[in-house]
Amino acid sequence: MALIEVKNLSFYYEQEKVLNNINFSIDTGEFVILTGENGAAKSTLIKNIIGLLKPATGEIKLAKVNHLGEPLSIGYVQQDVASFNAGFPSTVQTFVESGRYSKNRWFRKLDAEDYEHVDRALASVGMTEIRHKKIGDLSGGQKQRISLARVFALDPDLFVLDEPTTGMDVGSRTKFYKLLKHSVKHHGKTILMVTHADKEIEGYYDREIRLIREEGSPWRCFSMTSSNAR
Numbered sequence: 001m002a003l004i005e006v007k008n009l010s011f012y013y014e015q016e017k018v019l020n021n022i023n024f025s026i027d028t029g030e031f032v033i034l035t036g037e038n039g040a041a042k043s044t045l046i047k048n049i050i051g052l053l054k055p056a057t058g059e060i061k062l063a064k065v066n067h068l069g070e071p072l073s074i075g076y077v078q079q080d081v082a083s084f085n086a087g088f089p090s091t092v093q094t095f096v097e098s099g100r101y102s103k104n105r106w107f108r109k110l111d112a113e114d115y116e117h118v119d120r121a122l123a124s125v126g127m128t129e130i131r132h133k134k135i136g137d138l139s140g141g142q143k144q145r146i147s148l149a150r151v152f153a154l155d156p157d158l159f160v161l162d163e164p165t166t167g168m169d170v171g172s173r174t175k176f177y178k179l180l181k182h183s184v185k186h187h188g189k190t191i192l193m194v195t196h197a198d199k200e201i202e203g204y205y206d207r208e209i210r211l212i213r214e215e216g217s218p219w220r221c222f223s224m225t226s227s228n229a230r
């Protein structure tokens with residue numbers, strides 16, 4: 001069964017239709033990129049999928065369990081996390097640890113396995129050295145990375161990432177794509193990632209879903225095509 005199934009989805013902001021009759025499905029273990037020009041409603045589609053917005057018509061089905069029969073966990077990194085509150089009192093370490101709390105239960109003490117996940121997550125985005133820094137003192141790119149680290153610490157089945165490499169240099173971006181591909185191939189993860197870097201990420205992802213404008217439509221309608229990247 002598909003992990004995500006989107007059927008005949010349409011969405012409006014006020015009277016304005018921004019998504020029209022979107023249909024696709026994503027299977028467990030796929031690395032899918034979601035592309036389209038600025039304003040094509042990629043973030044809007046993502047927010048519908050994770051339940052932050054409600055479709056006007058159509059439906060979205062998410063698998064209830066992962067391939068091991070455990071409740072499906074989803075890790076979401078929203079666009080523009082660089083605008084975090086500069087006064088946020090937490091350190092990088094405690095912020096990333098909070099990813100483990102959402103995995104388990106609040107008020108449970110973290111154990112050695114949790115800390116292993118946190119250490120690995122910090123290392124995966126090159127943030128180990130600054131783990132004791134205050135969030136408010138970080139640059140936009142660093143905030144982006146620790147948001148990713150928190151999601152990696154959560155270790156979800158499904159990663160939903162909205163332009164996650166904003167503010168990263170090219171070396172970090174390549175490392176990050178490799179890490180995502182590894183998570184898919186070796187740990188059975190599924191990834192849906194909004195990106196404008198479709199050329200740069202070639203060779204890492206499995207499939208592209210592209211939102212395109214419908215010619216001659218009175219609405220600002222977009223529909224979807226998908227192509228095999230490999």
Ligand SMILES: Nc1ncnc2c1ncn2[C@@H]1O[C@H](COP(=O)(O)OP(=O)(O)OP(=O)(O)O)[C@@H](O)[C@H]1O
Nearest residue numbers: 013014018036037038039040041042043044045079
């Ligand atoms: N809360 C909102 N209220 C009204 N209109 C909105 C709202 N959020 C987004 N829009 C509009 O909906 C359209 C789609 O926006 P969205 O952010 O989903 O596009 P996007 O493809 O993610 O864009 P980008 O690539 O620039 O990030 C745009 O025209 C945007 O201005």
